[in-house]
Amino acid sequence: MNLNEMTHREYRPISIRSQVLLIGAYALLSYLANLLRHGNTDFFKSMAVSACVIAFFYLLAYIVRLLFNPVKRKIGLMLGGFVFILFPTLIYLIVYVLLPLFNYYLYKPHVAFSWSQFFGNTLFAGFSIFLAIGLYTAFYSRQLKQQRIIDLEHAEALRVRKFEQMKQEQTLSVMQSHHIKESLHAIVCRAEELQDTLIPLLITNLSGVLEYSVDLMRGTVGKISVERELSTVNKMIESAQARYGASAFRITRQGKDTGQFIAPLALVTLVENAFTHGEINSEHPLRIDLVFESGFFSFTITNKISSQLPSAQGWGRGTALVQESLSMLTDAVCSLSRQEQQGLYTVCLTITYDL
Numbered sequence: 001m002n003l004n005e006m007t008h009r010e011y012r013p014i015s016i017r018s019q020v021l022l023i024g025a026y027a028l029l030s031y032l033a034n035l036l037r038h039g040n041t042d043f044f045k046s047m048a049v050s051a052c053v054i055a056f057f058y059l060l061a062y063i064v065r066l067l068f069n070p071v072k073r074k075i076g077l078m079l080g081g082f083v084f085i086l087f088p089t090l091i092y093l094i095v096y097v098l099l100p101l102f103n104y105y106l107y108k109p110h111v112a113f114s115w116s117q118f119f120g121n122t123l124f125a126g127f128s129i130f131l132a133i134g135l136y137t138a139f140y141s142r143q144l145k146q147q148r149i150i151d152l153e154h155a156e157a158l159r160v161r162k163f164e165q166m167k168q169e170q171t172l173s174v175m176q177s178h179h180i181k182e183s184l185h186a187i188v189c190r191a192e193e194l195q196d197t198l199i200p201l202l203i204t205n206l207s208g209v210l211e212y213s214v215d216l217m218r219g220t221v222g223k224i225s226v227e228r229e230l231s232t233v234n235k236m237i238e239s240a241q242a243r244y245g246a247s248a249f250r251i252t253r254q255g256k257d258t259g260q261f262i263a264p265l266a267l268v269t270l271v272e273n274a275f276t277h278g279e280i281n282s283e284h285p286l287r288i289d290l291v292f293e294s295g296f297f298s299f300t301i302t303n304k305i306s307s308q309l310p311s312a313q314g315w316g317r318g319t320a321l322v323q324e325s326l327s328m329l330t331d332a333v334c335s336l337s338r339q340e341q342q343g344l345y346t347v348c349l350t351i352t353y354d355l
Contacts, residue, residue: 023054045103052094053129059083060133068144163222163328170265170321178276180206183239198242205235209268216264223329226260226297229267230290236271237288240280247282255292261332262297262351263325270301270347273318278303278345295353302346319347326351 027050034040063083066076083090183206190198212232216224241249271288280286284304291298319338326334331354339346 026050026054052098056090057129057132060129061136064133064137064140068140159328166321166324166328167216167264170269170325173269173272173318173321177272179236179240179272180209182243182275186243201242202239205239208232208235212268213265221264223261224264225257226262226267226292227257229262229264233267233271236268236275240275240286244280245282248280248285249288250285251288251290253290253292257292258294260292260297260351260353261329263322263329266322266325266349267299269318269322270299270349273347274301274303274345276318277306279306279308280304295355297351297353299349300346302344305340305343305345322349 027047030050030053031043031046034046040046060083063076063080066072066079069076183202187199187202187206190196190202209232237249237251274280274286278286280303287300287302289298289300319336323336326336326349329351333352333354335348335350337348339348
């Protein structure tokens with residue numbers, strides 16, 4: 001269920017007990033009013049009139065609920081218009097046909113029928129009904145508004161929980177990544193040899209990657225600038241170049257950054273997947289293509305599939321995390337595609353921004 005669907009729920013009706021109490025109170029007050037004003041002591045005849053009024057009120061209340069429902073609004077408009085047009089006819093049938101069957105007359109049989117008097121009495125009689133339906137409409141609208149607020153709060157709480165869980169899993173995946181393990185292994189190996197510039201390079205870049213990941217873990221950032229994400233990717237590439245050689249990487253870039261943003265760790269995860277599952281060397285270089293345009297960004301990474309992989313099982317976790325984080329971006333449409341051809345594995349990420 002998406003957010004738009006969650007913002008409209010069926011109205012939770014007033015309890016049956018409350019409705020029975022209100023109906024009983026109205027019937028009793030109607031009987032007392034007829035008794036005091038007209039001296040009418042026939043309780044059952046008074047109940048017949050009250051039943052007609054209550055039934056008509058429930059019909060109007062049903063129309064009100066239809067009008068508040070976007071799916072059924074057209075039905076409510078047609079039914080409401082039909083009832084409004086035929087309202088005098090309904091009153092005529094109730095007063096001159098239905099109630100006389102119970103030997104109860106709201107008119108004086110010996111007085112000649114007058115349309116003007118009939119419409120006047122009809123408007124007077126309908127005033128209380130329409131007043132009640134107005135109060136019911138205000139009450140119903142208030143209840144729906146409160147329900148929408150609750151639904152939005154629940155939806156936001158669910159989104160935040162999902163985002164926090166995704167962020168923790170994604171950060172944990174990076175912290176336990178193949179890149180970090182290989183970098184530490186290279187540091188240990190070089191430490192056993194003569195000291196050179198490789199050790200500080202690896203340590204500096206590794207610290208930068210870890211610091212970036214920890215900062216994201218501590219915060220609640222849902223998006224980050226592409227340039228900041230690429231700065232971490234560059235640290236990973238620079239460290240990998242020290243191991244595989246500069247010829248093992250080919251990076252192209254078109255256009256300039258114009259404020260593009262991306263989900264945190266999306267590019268880092270894609271590069272990490274290539275390190276983990278790819279075979280990187282000068283014969284099979286890792287290729288990264290970046291395209292910056294106004295309102296657009298694309299990232300394409302291609303690597304040779306490692307021959308040491310037993311199967312493709314387990315490849316999908318990193319990509320699934322990227323897809324999940326991208327789905328939470330607002331003001332942007334993201335597309336993540338994968339292709340395997342002739343032993344090469346290509347992932348293409350495109351983001352179109354709402355300008």
